[in-house]
Amino acid sequence: MLDFHLDAATGQAPYLQLVQQVKQALRLGWLQPGDKLPTVHEVAASVAINPNTVLRAYRELEREGLAAGRPGQGTFIQRSLSQVSPSAYGTLRRRLERWMVAAREAGLDDDGIMDVVRATMRSASAEETA
């Protein structure tokens, strides 16, 4: 079952944080179609968050077609956002980890690594469109 959390430092509305956490879990394959989301009561009681905020997040997921409420049963995942299979995902992640080790050995810190990632992504997408 998905563990929600709130991060006050992001400045993002709490309901959007819940939506983003579901989407991230869908992209990473942690959540699959048919999986049940925790009930509003469970989320409110565990995260200490307004139940209306949880309802709003679930309504947003329903509006986007990612989840659907079944009366009396709860809210269930309708469709996946993962773009690759779990094994392909694992392979990509291992390669990235190897690259990160190399980047650290070369002396890059977290900010430096993110700069390289962003810059590479920008130039790669520029080449694609060229």
Place this chain on the structure above:
Amino acid sequence: MSVEAVGVGRRYGRFWALRDLTLQLPAGSITAVVGPNGAGKTTLLNLLGGLLPPSEGELSVVGQRPGNDPGFLAKVGFVAQDCPLYNEFTAEDLLRFGRQLNPKWDDALARDRLDAANVPLRRRAGRLSGGQKAQVALALAVAKRPEMLVLDEPLASLDPLARREFLQSLMAIAASAEITVVMSSHLVGELARVCDHLVVISGGHVLIAGELDQVVDEHRWVTGPSADMATLPDAVDVVAESQHDRHSRKLVRSPGPLLNPALTVSPADLEDIVLAYLEHVPAREPAPAVVR
């Protein structure tokens, strides 16, 4: 509406502890009443709980005029500051009294709550931790199945872990029953995630009252060259400003977006907004006399 107040004020002798309170809180809402010490928070909560009559204005709570009659008191659960309990009695004793005094008493609900919060039922209240006492006071207030819960500074004397546990209990209650909650605090941060309505008071006056998301959406930081900043649209209220050599920065309240491209607009967080209002409080009239 669970709460409707029009021009409500409360006076102690010549001193107005609360004045010009006009407020609407819908049924099922969870409201934070925020302000510094002595702002009038406790007076407001005592008015809502029927512990004090207003000196002026019209006040309706859960559809009736608050007062000391059994019909009203059954509908409103009140937890006073520091959760006073009779120290010699155990939670078990207190549940028994509650059962005898309240026709709609839900014993199973109270026991579930105390069980979930790991409160020992046979220990005398005087020997419970602050967090456990707060949980007992909350369970007793909820077990009479009120339409509204009024909590005066429920978190003030609790450590961070007990605060979290108290809010978890409160949100479990809010999720399982149609109940309106009004709670006060001198800090807004810890209540932001649990509340959907906000009332900020200071010096006996309401500075902000409204839906939390709307309050946050309507306020923003604007930074820009002083010349452009001097000519903001009429609909924009300036809450706070800091002037520098060539640029200035203002916290503004504006119902719509600001379209001047010379200005940099960024979202304001709730704590910034509340503090900005509290720093610019109108002077209190007349001078504070003896309170309470």
